[in-house]
Structure formats: structure tokens, C-alpha cells
Amino acid sequence: MEVRVEGKEYEMPVDLYIPPHALQVILETTFEGPLDLLLYLIRRHNLDILSINVAKITYQYIAYIELMEANQFELAGDYLVMAATLAEIKSRSLLPRTQAIDDEEEDPRVRLIMQLREYERFKNASERVAELPRMGRDNFSVCMDMPDIKQVRPQPTVQMDELLAAYAGVLKRCDMYEHHTISRERLSTRERMSSLMAQLQEHQLMSFHSLFHVSEGRMGVVVTFLAMMELVKEKLIKLVQVQEYGPIHVSLGGQIESPNQELSL
Amino acid sequence: MITELGPVLEALLLAADKPLSVERLCQLFDESDGVDNKRIKKTLRDLKGSYGGRGYQLIEVASGFRFQVHQDYALWVARLWQEKPQKYSRALLETLSIIAYQQPITRGEIEAIRGVGVSSPIIHTMIERCWIRSVGHKEVPGRPELFATTKEFLDHFNLTQLSDLPALEELASWDEATMAPAKLKQPQQQEIEVVTESIH
Amino acid sequence: MITELGPVLEALLLAADKPLSVERLCQLFDESDGVDNKRIKKTLRDLKGSYGGRGYQLIEVASGFRFQVHQDYALWVARLWQEKPQKYSRALLETLSIIAYQQPITRGEIEAIRGVGVSSPIIHTMIERCWIRSVGHKEVPGRPELFATTKEFLDHFNLTQLSDLPALEELASWDEATMAPAKLKQPQQQEIEVVTESIH
Numbered sequence: 001m002e003v004r005v006e007g008k009e010y011e012m013p014v015d016l017y018i019p020p021h022a023l024q025v026i027l028e029t030t031f032e033g034p035l036d037l038l039l040y041l042i043r044r045h046n047l048d049i050l051s052i053n054v055a056k057i058t059y060q061y062i063a064y065i066e067l068m069e070a071n072q073f074e075l076a077g078d079y080l081v082m083a084a085t086l087a088e089i090k091s092r093s094l095l096p097r098t099q100a101i102d103d104e105e106e107d108p109r110v111r112l113i114m115q116l117r118e119y120e121r122f123k124n125a126s127e128r129v130a131e132l133p134r135m136g137r138d139n140f141s142v143c144m145d146m147p148d149i150k151q152v153r154p155q156p157t158v159q160m161d162e163l164l165a166a167y168a169g170v171l172k173r174c175d176m177y178e179h180h181t182i183s184r185e186r187l188s189t190r191e192r193m194s195s196l197m198a199q200l201q202e203h204q205l206m207s208f209h210s211l212f213h214v215s216e217g218r219m220g221v222v223v224t225f226l227a228m229m230e231l232v233k234e235k236l237i238k239l240v241q242v243q244e245y246g247p248i249h250v251s252l253g254g255q256i257e258s259p260n261q262e263l264s265l
Numbered sequence: 266m267i268t269e270l271g272p273v274l275e276a277l278l279l280a281a282d283k284p285l286s287v288e289r290l291c292q293l294f295d296e297s298d299g300v301d302n303k304r305i306k307k308t309l310r311d312l313k314g315s316y317g318g319r320g321y322q323l324i325e326v327a328s329g330f331r332f333q334v335h336q337d338y339a340l341w342v343a344r345l346w347q348e349k350p351q352k353y354s355r356a357l358l359e360t361l362s363i364i365a366y367q368q369p370i371t372r373g374e375i376e377a378i379r380g381v382g383v384s385s386p387i388i389h390t391m392i393e394r395c396w397i398r399s400v401g402h403k404e405v406p407g408r409p410e411l412f413a414t415t416k417e418f419l420d421h422f423n424l425t426q427l428s429d430l431p432a433l434e435e436l437a438s439w440d441e442a443t444m445a446p447a448k449l450k451q452p453q454q455q456e457i458e459v460v461t462e463s464i465h
Numbered sequence: 466m467i468t469e470l471g472p473v474l475e476a477l478l479l480a481a482d483k484p485l486s487v488e489r490l491c492q493l494f495d496e497s498d499g500v501d502n503k504r505i506k507k508t509l510r511d512l513k514g515s516y517g518g519r520g521y522q523l524i525e526v527a528s529g530f531r532f533q534v535h536q537d538y539a540l541w542v543a544r545l546w547q548e549k550p551q552k553y554s555r556a557l558l559e560t561l562s563i564i565a566y567q568q569p570i571t572r573g574e575i576e577a578i579r580g581v582g583v584s585s586p587i588i589h590t591m592i593e594r595c596w597i598r599s600v601g602h603k604e605v606p607g608r609p610e611l612f613a614t615t616k617e618f619l620d621h622f623n624l625t626q627l628s629d630l631p632a633l634e635e636l637a638s639w640d641e642a643t644m645a646p647a648k649l650k651q652p653q654q655q656e657i658e659v660v661t662e663s664i665h
Contacts, residue, residue: 032555033581078581118578121634126555126562128631132622136382136551138536139623140280142521143385144321144479147336155394156353158361160422166355167362168436169593170378173586187366191427194368194413197400235404236369236411253404275520276538281545293544320475338476344493345477354482355593372546380590382551386482409546 034082035119037064042116049116054093054109058086085112192227193236200237200252208239208248266299270308271315278323278332282389286329357387361396365418365430369400369411388412396421466499470508471515475532484529484620527619527626557587561596565618566633569600569611588612596621 031037041060042052065079089109133139200206211228212221228250231237235253242249267273277293278285287305294300309330313323320338323330334342360383363375375383391397395417402408414427424430467473477493478485487505494500509530513523522535534542553561560583563575575583591597596618602608614627624630 032559033579035580082580115578115580117636119580121636122563122566122578123559125566125631125633126559129562129565129622130553130558132624132631133536134623135533135621136384138539140276140534140539140542141384141386141482142279142332142479142532142534143282143389144279145331145333146342146480147333147339156351158353158358158421163358163362163365163422164431164436166358167366170359170363171433171436173380173589173593187430187432188426188428190366190368194400197369197411197413198398201401236401252401269518272518272520272535273538273541276534276542277520277545279521279532280534280542293541318469318472320472320477321479332479334476334480335472338473341473341493342476342480345480355595376551380551381594390482407546 032123034061034079035116036123037061037079038082038116039120039123049113049120052113054086054089058083058090061086188223189226189230192223193231196224196227196231196250197236197252200250205249205251208250211250266297267294270300270304271312274305274308274312278330280385281331282385282392284326284329284331289329353390354387356381356384357390360387361391361414361418364391364397364412365414365427366433368413368427370413371403371409371411373409375412466497467494470500470504471512474505474508474512478523478530478532481531484526484531486529489529524623525625526623527616531620554587556584557590560587561591561614561618564591564597564612565614565627565630568613569603570613571603571609571611573609575612594621 031040038057038061039049041057041064042049062083065083085108089112092108135141196211199211212224214221216224228237228239231253232239238251238253240249240251241247274290277290287302287309290305291300291302309323309325313325316322319335321332321334324333356379359379360375363378364370367374367378372383372388388397392399395415397412397418398415399410400413401411403411419426474490477490487502487509490505491500491502509523509525513525516522520535520538521532523530523532559579560575563578564570567574567578572583572588588597592599594617595615597612597614599610600613601611603611619625619627619629
């Protein structure tokens with residue numbers, strides 16, 4: 001039996017007892033580490049953790065690791081450590097039993113089974129925690145307006161460095177530094193994008209020229225133009241032209257239904 | 266078919282960060298829900314009368330219906346606010362900073378960046394403070410609102426324009442714990458260079 | 466002397482942007498108001514029961530009482546924003562659950578249970594959300610930080626105390642298992658069956 005992974009053919013291990021059609025699902029599933037993968041292999045067949053056949057599971061485990069590698073999954077070292085543990089258990093089982101039984105504490109199979117059972121407990125618990133009613137998904141905070149109160153609510157003030165620290169935190173978390181370069185230039189464009197949107201919301205259809213202000217100088221004009229291009233790209237605004245070489249008008253995206261020719265950029 | 270429309274409307278009006286019109290409410294239902302403008306209006310009328318003796322009421326303003334804390338209890342609410350100078354939550358600051366740097370941006374986009382939902386009261390607070398406003402709708406299914414910062418936002422932070430905010434490269438070295446002072450001003454020269462570059 | 470405490474408490478809880486404890490509520494009243502903890506508790510209990518059939522509810526979470534939109538109407542409320550509720554990754558939920566059940570716990574201990582490294586952004590995210598915090602150091606080499614969950618974590622998941630968490634499964638006695646090697650043997654029959662199945 002053969003299986004195709006990204007065009008390449010692989011021989012399917014004959015006693016791999018997961019049906020081939022499940023392969024795709026498995027490859028698309030991300031496992032939360034080697035214990036998770038092992039549990040998956042065990043639970044798919046309603047086997048008891050206590051009764052796992054290590055030789056079989058090792059074989060399967062290695063087969064999956066190879067398939068994942070063939071599919072260019074980035075495998076953490078933890079997966080390989082587990083493979084080594086399984087191999088060790090398997091090799092021990094080939095030795096005369098007395099030796100393994102001598103020192104139960106050190107039996108890697110006992111240790112693995114304990115670890116699997118412990119992990120499964122928390123995995124199941126986390127699934128139940130995930131089902132708890134949660135703010136923002138199942139329950140929502142109540143947002144109520146206040147009557148006019150004579151006493152003005154003291155507004156907390158925010159310092160610039162607090163705001164920047166918050167953003168630095170966001171960026172650090174999402175690891176966005178590498179992907180987005182928000183330069184000064186980009187910020188002035190984003191600001192102009194907002195103000196163009198606001199103007200168009202008020203006037204709906206504006207002539208292309210009226211959005212440029214010569215008094216802002218060359219830089220201002222360039223920023224406006226860049227902002228416009230960005231808005232067109234994000235489909236937030238539309239440029240329309242009734243006739244060739246006629247005046248160009250700008251409107252909010254998808255607002256105007258007319259036979260006017262839409263400028264494609 | 267929704268048999269009890271009242272609690273659904275209550276849930277919607279309480280979760281929203283601004284008044285909702287009958288038309289807007291109507292859009293939120295499927296055909297199978299059996300809800301039309303007329304039914305909504307009638308239900309809202311019934312609801313309005315049902316909060317006697319409560320600390321809040323349902324009122325109609327120009328842009329729709331909203332819940333409001335009852336005037337009679339304003340005195341105690343004022344005490345609540347009086348207590349101590351409060352601070353804005355981390356969530357609010359993060360949301361505000363994302364809007365400042367990534368505007369115009371939808372709530373969903375902010376949530377994607379933060380990895381967690383943005384609650385209505387947060388948006389509400391920032392709109393009330395006139396720091397952000399809706400500048401339109403994104404033309405994607407659902408037409409979500411696009412938020413942008415305002416002049417008041419710039420004023421509050423003593424900025425002349427948005428581009429006075431530190432560039433990302435400066436933030437990269439930002440130590441959150443120490444909140445190292447920001448270098449807010451950059452030589453003009455650099456700005457021109459960058460813009461010129463981007464034209465090509 | 467306040468004769469009707471109910472609406473006053475409603476107004477206060479609705480105006481506050483976070484849960485309010487009985488003690489905190491009590492501080493807001495003067496002596497002449499004739500309000501004490503006991504009266505507040507009783508009134509809150511009465512109020513809690515008075516929102517049947519409404520789209521919202523008054524609930525008690527770890528840090529106090531709060532109003533929230535009832536989860537029965539989450540479907541419609543979610544339509545207000547058109548965006549799907551934020552999902553937490555399994556890695557985050559597993560890590561958070563292990564901390565919740567085993568606290569205080571070090572990162573290394575979490576990793577031992579999960580059999581895989583815990584990424585820093587996950588810990589960082591949970592600290593930012595105020596769901597976990599460092600409560601000290603374990604006196605072992607390297608003095609690793611000990612993490613515990615917070616009241617905000619309980620608030621977020623609508624819990625009053627840690628013991629409200631779903632019960633952790635009991636493990637069957639370990640000795641019994643190791644002492645009974647027969648149980649470790651897998652019946653050959655079953656394996657063969659499964660293999661056969663997979664060929665088709």
C-alpha cells in the first residue's frame with residue numbers, strides 16, 4: 001500500500017492500524033507535543049493506557065514522525081526524545097523480564113504510562129475548562145450609559161509612555177516586529193487614511209482634486225495619494241470616472257451603485 | 266421562530282456600545298426568526314414599561330434605544346467614581362495603541378492582534394472620551410466599523426500629528442518594565458527620506 | 466435611611482466597570498443610610514432571583530457581583546460584531562488549566578506534565594490578561610518562579626472560587642496496575658481486528 005504526501009509516494013507501514021483516510025486529518029492536526037500524539041494513537045482504538053503495546057505504538061509513532069517530517073512539519077526535539085524513550089522501552093522488553101522488574105522505579109515504561117495518565121487528566125480538564133461559560137464568548141459585559149450627573153466623572157489620565165508600553169507589549173506578544181514595519185511614513189499615511197474616510201463619510205462623493213491641498217506642500221500631497229492608494233487596495237474607497245479623461249470622483253467602497261466606470265488600479 | 270423576543274433585545278442593547286435603532290436590531294435576525302420592525306417596536310415598548318422600581322431604564326434617543334442608569338441613583342454612582350483616581354485597564358491601553366498605530370481598523374482586526382476579545386465597554390469608554398471614532402465601514406461581510414483616533418487623542422498626548430508617535434523600530438527596544446522614556450521627536454530629515462523612498 | 470436598596474445596588478453594579486464586592490459596596494454608604502454588609506447581601510440575593518426571563522443576570526464571581534448578558538443570547542450578541550469569538554489555543558488552555566489545578570507551580574513542572582516546552586508568549590499572554598501571576602520562587606536550584614491563578618481568571622470563567630472548577634479525574638490506584646502485569650497485556654484479538662479494519 002502506498003500513500004501520497006505532497007506528490008511523493010511513501011510506502012505505508014503494513015501494520016499501521018490507523019486507516020489511511022485518517023492520515024490527512026492527522027497531518028493537519030497539530031499535536032501539543034509527543035504525549036498528545038501518543039494519546040491520540042492510543043485513544044483512537046479505545047485502548048487503555050495501561051495496556052499499550054509498546055512495540056506497536058513505537059512503530060506507529062516513528063511512522064508518524066516520518067510522515068510529519070516528510071510533510072515538513074517542524075518537529076520539536078521533544079518528539080525525538082519520546083521516540084528514543086519508546087525505542088528504549090522496546091529494547092528492554094526484549095531482554096529477560098527479571099532485569100526490568102528488579103528496579104520498578106527506573107522502568108521507563110512505568111514512567112511513560114504514569115506520564116501519559118497524568119497528561120491525559122489535565123488534557124481532559126482543560127477541555128472542560130474550555131467549555132466553561134466565558135466572558136466575551138458566552139457572556140458579555142453590560143455596557144450602560146449614565147444619566148447626566150452633575151459631578152463629573154474623574155477621567156483617568158494616560159501618559160504617553162503607558163500607551164507605548166502597552167503597544168510594545170502587544171508587539172512583543174505577537175512577534176510583529178519582523179512582519180510589520182510601521183515606520184513614521186506609514187503612520188502619517190494611516191492618519192490620512194482615517195481622515196479621508198471621515199471626509200467621505202460626510203460628503204459621500206468628492207472630487208479627486210478636492211482631497212488634495214496644495215497648502216500642505218509636496219509631502220502632504222504625496223501622503224494623501226499614498227493613503228488613497230492604500231484605501232483603494234483595502235477596498236475601502238472607490239475611484240469613479242464617468243467618461244474617459246473626465247473628472248475623477250472618490251466615494252466610499254461599495255456605496256455607489258452606478259454605471260460609472262470604476263477605475264482599476 | 267423566536268417566541269420570547271424581549272430578553273434577546275435586552276441582551277443586544279446591553280452588549281452594544283451605543284444605541285441601536287430598530288432597523289439595526291432587525292438586521293440581526295434571520296428570516297426564520299420571525300422578527301420584523303413592527304414586532305421589535307412593540308417589544309421595545311413593552312420592555313420600556315417593565316423596569317419600574319429598577320435602578321435603570323430603557324430610553325429612546327436620536328440614534329435608537331439604549332439602557333441608562335436611572336437619574337434617581339446618580340448620587341451613589343457619583344460616589345463610586347469619586348472614590349479613587351482609577352486607572353485604565355491594560356486591555357484599554359492596548360486597544361487604544363493598536364488603533365493609533367494601525368488605523369483605520371475594525372474591532373475584529375484588533376481582536377486578532379490581541380488574541381482576545383475587545384469588550385464593548387472599552388470601545389464605549391474611548392468613544393465617550395472622544396479618543397476614537399468610527400470613520401466608516403469595511404466592505405466585507407457584516408460591514409464592521411472602522412475605528413480611528415481623533416484630534417482629541419492627539420491633544421491629550423501632546424502630539425501634533427500621528428506620525429509624531431515613535432516608530433516601531435524605536436519601540437522594539439522598549440522595555441515595558443522600566444517604561445524607558447520615549448524619544449518622540451525624530452529629525453524631519455528622516456521623514457522626507459522615507460516618503461521619497463516609498464514613491465519609487 | 467434608604468428604604469429601597471435594590472435599585473441603588475443595581476445602579477452601582479451597572480455603572481461599575483468591574484465586579485464589586487459586598488465590602489466595596491458597603492463603603493459607599495453613609496451611616497445614616499442604614500446599610501450594612503448583611504443588608505447588602507440579602508438585597509443582592511433577592512435581586513439575583515429577580516431577573517428570570519430577562520436577557521441579563523446578576524452573578525457572583527471571585528471579586529464580587531456583576532451584571533452580565535445571559536449566555537442564552539450569545540448567538541445574537543455575537544452578530545452585533547460579525548466576528549467569531551476569539552479562540553484560545555490548546556497550548557494556552559492546557560497550560561492555564563495545569564496552573565489552575567496544580568498551583569503554585571513552576572514552568573518546568575508544567576513542561577513535565579505536558580511533555581513539551583511551554584512557550585514564553587503563552588506565559589506572557591496570561592500574565593498580561595492578569596489570569597496568572599508569579600507568587601514567589603521555588604527553593605530549588607535556579608529558584609524558578611511559581612505561578613498561580615488570579616481572581617481575574619476566575620471572573621473571566623464565571624467562577625467564584627477555585628473549587629468551582631470542573632473536578633479533576635481521579636487516577637486509578639497505580640500500585641494495582643503495576644502489580645498486575647496481566648492487565649498490561651493487550652489481547653491479540655483486538656489488535657488484529659483493528660488492522661483488518663484499516664485495510665478497507
